[in-house]
Amino acid sequence: MSDEDDIETPVLTEATSILEDGNCEPAKNPESVDQSAKPESKSEPVASTRKRPESKPSSDLETSEVLPVQASQAAGKETVSKDVPQSGWGYWGSWGKSLLSSASATVATVGQGISNVIEKAETSLGIPSPSEISTEVQYATGETHAKENETSSPMTGPFGVFSTISTAVQSTGKSVISGGLDALEFIGKKTMDVIAEGDPGFKRTKGLMNRSSTLSQVLREAKEKEELWTSNEVTMETDKKTHYGLLFDEFQGLSHLEALEMLSRESEIKVKSILNSLSGEELETLKQELEQLKEAFSLAEFCEEEEEEKKGDEDFTKEITELFSQLNVSSKPEKLARARNTAYEWIRTSLSKPLEEKEEGEKQLEAEKTAHINKNSIEDIHAFAIRSLAELTAYSIELFHKTAALVLHGRKQEVTAVERSRTLSQMTVMLCKELSSLSKEFTTCLTTAGVKEKADVLNPLITAVFLEASNSASYIQDAFQLLLPVLEISLIENRTELPEA
Amino acid sequence: MYPSASVDSGPSRFIYIHLYPLHQIILKQISDIISSHRATMATAPYNYSYIFKYIIIGDMGVGKSCLLHQFTEKKFMADCPHTIGVEFGTRIIEVSGQKIKLQIWDTAGQERFRAVTRSYYRGAAGALMVYDITRRSTYNHLSSWLTDARNLTNPNTVIILIGNKADLEAQRDVTYEEAKQFAEENGLLFLEASAKTGENVEDAFLEAAKKIYQNIQDGSLDLNAAESGVQHKPSAPQGGRLTSEPQPQREGCGC
Numbered sequence: 001m002s003d004e005d006d007i008e009t010p011v012l013t014e015a016t017s018i019l020e021d022g023n024c025e026p027a028k029n030p031e032s033v034d035q036s037a038k039p040e041s042k043s044e045p046v047a048s049t050r051k052r053p054e055s056k057p058s059s060d061l062e063t064s065e066v067l068p069v070q071a072s073q074a075a076g077k078e079t080v081s082k083d084v085p086q087s088g089w090g091y092w093g094s095w096g097k098s099l100l101s102s103a104s105a106t107v108a109t110v111g112q113g114i115s116n117v118i119e120k121a122e123t124s125l126g127i128p129s130p131s132e133i134s135t136e137v138q139y140a141t142g143e144t145h146a147k148e149n150e151t152s153s154p155m156t157g158p159f160g161v162f163s164t165i166s167t168a169v170q171s172t173g174k175s176v177i178s179g180g181l182d183a184l185e186f187i188g189k190k191t192m193d194v195i196a197e198g199d200p201g202f203k204r205t206k207g208l209m210n211r212s213s214t215l216s217q218v219l220r221e222a223k224e225k226e227e228l229w230t231s232n233e234v235t236m237e238t239d240k241k242t243h244y245g246l247l248f249d250e251f252q253g254l255s256h257l258e259a260l261e262m263l264s265r266e267s268e269i270k271v272k273s274i275l276n277s278l279s280g281e282e283l284e285t286l287k288q289e290l291e292q293l294k295e296a297f298s299l300a301e302f303c304e305e306e307e308e309e310k311k312g313d314e315d316f317t318k319e320i321t322e323l324f325s326q327l328n329v330s331s332k333p334e335k336l337a338r339a340r341n342t343a344y345e346w347i348r349t350s351l352s353k354p355l356e357e358k359e360e361g362e363k364q365l366e367a368e369k370t371a372h373i374n375k376n377s378i379e380d381i382h383a384f385a386i387r388s389l390a391e392l393t394a395y396s397i398e399l400f401h402k403t404a405a406l407v408l409h410g411r412k413q414e415v416t417a418v419e420r421s422r423t424l425s426q427m428t429v430m431l432c433k434e435l436s437s438l439s440k441e442f443t444t445c446l447t448t449a450g451v452k453e454k455a456d457v458l459n460p461l462i463t464a465v466f467l468e469a470s471n472s473a474s475y476i477q478d479a480f481q482l483l484l485p486v487l488e489i490s491l492i493e494n495r496t497e498l499p500e501a
Numbered sequence: 502m503y504p505s506a507s508v509d510s511g512p513s514r515f516i517y518i519h520l521y522p523l524h525q526i527i528l529k530q531i532s533d534i535i536s537s538h539r540a541t542m543a544t545a546p547y548n549y550s551y552i553f554k555y556i557i558i559g560d561m562g563v564g565k566s567c568l569l570h571q572f573t574e575k576k577f578m579a580d581c582p583h584t585i586g587v588e589f590g591t592r593i594i595e596v597s598g599q600k601i602k603l604q605i606w607d608t609a610g611q612e613r614f615r616a617v618t619r620s621y622y623r624g625a626a627g628a629l630m631v632y633d634i635t636r637r638s639t640y641n642h643l644s645s646w647l648t649d650a651r652n653l654t655n656p657n658t659v660i661i662l663i664g665n666k667a668d669l670e671a672q673r674d675v676t677y678e679e680a681k682q683f684a685e686e687n688g689l690l691f692l693e694a695s696a697k698t699g700e701n702v703e704d705a706f707l708e709a710a711k712k713i714y715q716n717i718q719d720g721s722l723d724l725n726a727a728e729s730g731v732q733h734k735p736s737a738p739q740g741g742r743l744t745s746e747p748q749p750q751r752e753g754c755g756c
Contacts, residue, residue: 255589255604259621263586266620405586405609408617 242386244468253394253475260401260482263408268485274492286495289418290488296421297484316340319430326423327403327415336395340434343388347441350376350384351448378450382461385442386468389435393472396431400424400479404486417491421484428480432473439469549593549600552732553713554624555706556654558646559631560639561610564665567696568631569607572706577697584609587621594707596714603706622653626722626730627661627709632680634664634693635672640680647687657722658730659712661690663705668695 248254271290278286317337324333376384407420443462450458557565566588570578573590590605606625608618622628628650632639643662650660662684664675677693684691690708694701716722717731724733 252589255606259587259606262620262623263617402585405614405617409613 242383242464244386244390244471247387247390248394248475251391251394253390253397256394256398256401257475257479257482260397260404260479263401263404264482264485267408267489271485271488271492274489286492289491289495292418293421293484293487293491296418296425297481298425316434320427323423323427323430324399327407327420333395333399336392336399339388339391339395340438343384343392343438344441346384346388347445350381350445376445376449378446378453378458378461381442381445381449382464385439385446385465388438388442389465389468389472392431392435392438393475396476397479400476400483404483407483407486407490417487417494420490421487424480424483424487428476431476435469435472435476439465549602550733551599551714551717552602552604553626553710554730555603555605555627555629555709556622556625556650557605557607557629557631558618558622558650559610559629559663560633560636560642560646561612563610563631563633563636563639564696565610565629565631566607568629568663568665568694568702568705569605571696571699571702572605575699577699583611586614586617592706594710596707596710599714601710601714603710605706619649619653622650624728624730625654625658626713627659628654629661629663629705629709630689631663631665632675633666634675634680635666635669637674640664640675643683647689655726655728655730657716659690659709659716660687661692661705661709661712664691664693665696667693667700668698 275283275286317340320333320337403424407417442465446458446462446465450461557569559565561583564581566581566584567578569588569590570576570581573592584607586609588607590607591602592605593600593602595601606621608614608621630643630646630650632643634640647660650658662680664677664680680693681691683689690712692701692705692708694705696702713722713731717724717733722729722731724731
């Protein structure tokens with residue numbers, strides 16, 4: 001316990017790469033418990049309780065000092081946390097671990113990367129840490145390693161409901177992380193101000209975002225905390241209705257993602273074996289061609305300023321349809337466009353009412369009442385927002401999956417793989433932007449409908465919407481990255497007669 | 502910022518794919534709970550102990566998607582578009598008092614998709630191999646489908662042969678007996694069904710599930726095997742009471 005700073009990294013490495021024996025877990029747990037019982041953050045007891053309700057073992061103890069209350073909370077939590085970490089999701093983490101056998105070599109390092117990054121930021125900013133991640137990874141690995149080798153996955157616990165993100169992290173590695181976070185930041189940067197306004201604790205995170213790629217972590221943690229914090233007031237029903245992950249799955253987003261992963265994986269294997277069968281100049285030429293594809297997949301366009309005028313329904317439909325026709329696959333984005341337009345339609349009707357009422361009763365107390373009479377309560381708006389985001393994302397991923405299937409089955413192609421990649425890249429950017437502006441619309445709705453609500457009621461909802469929007473963007477970008485091997489194999493097969501895999 | 506190792510993507514990169522990612526299981530479970538909640542608040546939400554992955558395979562136009570639709574929606578879909586790649590359906594059934602969630606992958610039958618759909622077999626616990634009793638060619642292709650199913654799934658995958666369009670008796674082109682014999686020779690379950698009338702559709706899915714469940718019970722299907730196609734949730738402490746779990750946890754954490 002003496003060298004906290006160094007613990008995280010070695011621990012992770014050890015946990016993921018070495019372990020064949022069970023020693024790791026016992027070693028870690030005591031440590032974790034100790035840590036959690038140790039004091040933590042110095043100021044703002046209230047805020048930090050909220051921010052970090054499930055404080056768990058962390059390695060950033062240097063900054064820590066904690067009120068007894070919090071410490072005992074933390075300790076109490078620890079007893080639950082192993083099986084039952086945050087918000088009900090993590091619980092399942094332990095369940096599936098033994099079933100899952102997946103890649104963790106990459107995962108662990110990625111997780112580690114995140115932890116380190118955040119940790120660094122934390123020590124300077126005093127922001128709650130990603131301790132859950134590291135600990136969970138430890139747990140997970142500890143639990144799984146006995147059964148599986150180092151390729152087993154610890155991903156379930158730490159990311160909980162977001163584990164699909166981690167899935168993609170696994171599959172696409174660094175590029176997704178950085179690429180994904182660009183998008184997250186893209187979505188987040190304009191909106192963090194809004195969140196921060198009523199939430200002093202949140203404000204501190206702003207600096208962090210600009211400096212490092214941890215927005216998703218920040219949002220995620222914030223949301224988890226909000227969830228926990230509000231859990232007592234929220235009925236189970238409401239709660240469930242607004243679970244992005246559940247809804248995403250309901251729209252078969254996860255299934256399509258999984259199917260896409262399968263296609264991606266097969267393609268990747270093929271590409272590798274083809275590359276292995278080549279040598280010399282031939283190999284170099286092909287590599288160069290593949291490099292072009294990779295460039296198209298780098299999503300550079302996210303760097304552009306995103307100031308664009310809001311698109312009308314027709315524009316979106318037209319644009320996405322156009323992009324699809326450029327792909328030259330027989331798939332059509334109708335479902336997606338319809339879902340998107342429905343969402344906007346809902347927003348329009350939802351916004352029109354409260355606005356009028358607001359004008360009339362602005363100065364009067366009556367306005368407060370009308371807010372409650374409004375057709376859509378903030379909970380309704382929130383629920384619909386989450387649902388829409390999940391739906392749009394699921395359909396986007398379905399489209400990517402279908403595109404992959406169609407690209408793979410196609411024999412002759414009029415469109416080159418590079419052209420397709422560029423189009424898909426554009427489409428990804430467009431979809432993410434769309435999600436971003438949609439989430440802004442929804443939060444406008446929330447703000448309008450909830451003018452009289454207390455900040456601590458309204459803000460969690462707003463946070464959740466932004467979080468899920470960034471979550472959505474990650475899913476979409478992950479799915480996009482999964483298309484790379486598919487297009488690679490398409491490119492290869494479209495070239496002349498190369499030896500088949 | 503990131504260790505360079507994180508970029509490395511060895512073969513391990515995709516290993517997890519053939520299993521249901523955990524979150525998916527969770528999500529599915531809870532989403533079922535939700536839907537049941539929505540349907541009837543009073544009814545206790547259901548829960549399930551297993552998830553079985555099924556694939557439906559067979560020639561184009563034999564009625565794979567219609568069988569699925571009939572099974573999940575209890576409706577006949579007269580005008581069914583060609584499936585691109587794969588579509589999905591889910592339903593919870595009960596076998597020997599155990600709730601089981603079927604996650605069904607309905608694959609495209611078109612020959613041109615064959616290479617693509619082969620990617621989807623992995624990790625299937627059950628395979629429904631469908632032919633059209635009014636079209637002998639679809640029956641003749643069965644051996645090729647069977648080869649794929651055998652090669653691309655694990656040895657314990659339960660395969661059930663389904664002769665669809667049993668309602669079209671007048672146009673029958675394949676006799677029950679010969680199909681039955683083919684099934685026996687190859688160790689397949691067999692049923693004739695009609696996606697239109699619904700006859701035997703339920704049974705087709707159920708029979709396969711029973712067989713899989715039986716394999717689990719007698720230990721011939723190793724749930725820990727990577728590609729068993731079955732997910733069990735052994736750590737659910739209260740056995741059947743999934744629903745109450747998330748809440749107490751949340752409360753526990755929140756206090």
